[in-house]
Amino acid sequence: MSYLKLSSLKKTYPNGVTAVKDIDLEIEKGEFVVLLGPSGCGKTTTLRMLAGLEEVTEGSIVLDGKDITHLPPRQRDISMIFQSYAVWPHMTVAENIAYPLKLRKMDKRAIASKVEEVAKICKIVDYLDRYPAQLSGGQRQRVAVARALAVNSKLSLMDEPLSNLDAKLRVSVRTFLKEIHRNTGATTIFVTHDQAEAMALADRIVVMNEGRVEQVGSTREIYNECGSLFTAQFMGTPPANIQKVALASSRGRLVAAAGGGEGAMPLDLGDRSAFPGMEGLIGNEVFLAVRPENIAIGEPDGVNEASIEIVEPQGAYTILVTRVLGGEWKIMLEGDVDFRIGQKVSLKIDPGKVMFYDAQSTKRISLS
């Protein structure tokens, strides 16, 4: 039996919006799970149901063997870091951290030493007597972390805790949160719409879309083995190049022609032998997805020729934009490579990394 189990969880708001439709999820003790998805996909709603701040419409939540579906928040033994941090402005930092401990009827000396302990971890010892208004955003955030850390709850929830920090701080706090998790082993559910954050932090990522779980897996699985077109489109910066194509076989090679026949040059995907189990797909329309970093560039040799339209140097890598099958494709090359606009090149696609999706269900077509 898993530590936390969400079964057929559903939430319909009084105004009729169904924000969460049927979520099943199992989480092991000590896991750091990230709920990832675009804005409005129901992440916050899911988290608030876990916290008891939102009534569950259907389904159940079982934490550590106990059904908490309809318990009030205070009886769930859960801590939470809010997007706005929600540190109480009329209490000093020390009082903020101590408040939950007082409610737990801890004795004064134990509270003082606990406050001291977490303040040290979060590096806010010097600010214990200050009011939140006297702190910077980053410091306030650490107060929120310290407060959650102090209660040592069964489950730690975080709703986009980094989104109000500036880009640089976000990365360092991210590392800090990961460090804390490594030390405490607290079971954590972290909500974000930022895939970089998700990939950096997660033991497992839960990709959500329109109130449903799209895919659950490790960072590697989610990124490289996108189970659905949505995930392929959502993950990666820039995301995978996606095109609706008709597959054909020509002289032992697999060729993708642009759907709708706009007269664009078909794309040579490589030798048929690189795509075992392809037979059933020849002649079908499918979605083709290729990640920008899985395309290499060579001298023009008559195969998959394209001209470069835009060059976006990024320092560590370079993004090229070309026209493939009538659509705009991005190609990511390592290093600061020198290309001219209008230059003719040949695209070399890594056949092992090409992904196909069913045109109707948009689910991954697995090749075996």
Next chain:
Amino acid sequence: MSARRGKLWSRTVFLLILVTVAGVVLLPILYFLTISFASNYEAYQFPAKILPTFSYPARLRYNADTENYTLLLKKGADFEAVKTTSDASDFSLYCKSQLNVLISPPAVQTLFDRAKASDQAVPIKLRKDFFRNYVVFFILAEGTMRALFNSLKAAGWTILISLVLGGVTGYILARYKFRFSTTFSTSLLVVRMFPAVALSLPLVVYIMRMNLYDTPFALAIVYSVPNIALTAWITSSIFKGISVELEEAAMVFGATRLKTLRTITLPLAFPAIVASSLYAFLAAWNDSITALIMTNDNPTLALLVYRTVGSSTIPNLPAAGAVVLLIPSLVFTFIIKNYINQLWGKVAL
């Protein structure tokens, strides 16, 4: 260059406006305060003094031909004869009633003797009993103390009723969306547009039925009607400003709803609660019209002052009464002012 001159211009104008406004507001208050310390004699003088006086520059002259004494008071550059008498008691009474000067007939006799010994008017010192008007107000206006307590009771009940009902309404308006909630909150303000009389007349009927007529509590009910609306209006905007997440955080970390209200919401709304109670206090404290309708044997202090004004031809006594009325509200306002601007960590929230 011209920008700087423009700035100087606007600063000058700004300063002028400020001084004018201060003058318009402060001068009458100062004059009012001075009047409350003025004797009857001073109150009739023109031009009136801006600052209160403590004693009179005076002379006493012995009139050998009529064998009586004349009191001369300084008026402008000259001295004016204000009282001529041969009787020490008469002189003493005049000093007390017209000049607010307490001087016993034997002391007057001593002065008379000094004047008689001299062939000129002798300078004498007449020291004013500075707070005489206030003493007279308390003696004259019978039951002042009781009226003061009535006022305090009415104000206390008004604060309590307005805060409890208005605060709850404000919280509901801020936290729960329901149909017509904006219509409702706007209509709250409409209640405030009714003159107090319009509200109290129909209420009198009910209050009489409840056997509450002529009690401070009944007054408080009438005062509360517009104040509940105002309190709801003020507190709802403050409650709206208190992020729901602050309350939710408390609940997630182990607090009940009630505990959250007590330890998070109310302390954060404290400035608004205090401001509302100030309004409630002032409404109850300063009213005399409603009290006129709603009380009989238990007037409030404001009503008492109002009556004194009506029965007095000289403004000094009513002014003293008004200052008596003003002091508690000033004290209350000043105590409360600190809380209205309450800031945690000296930074605005």
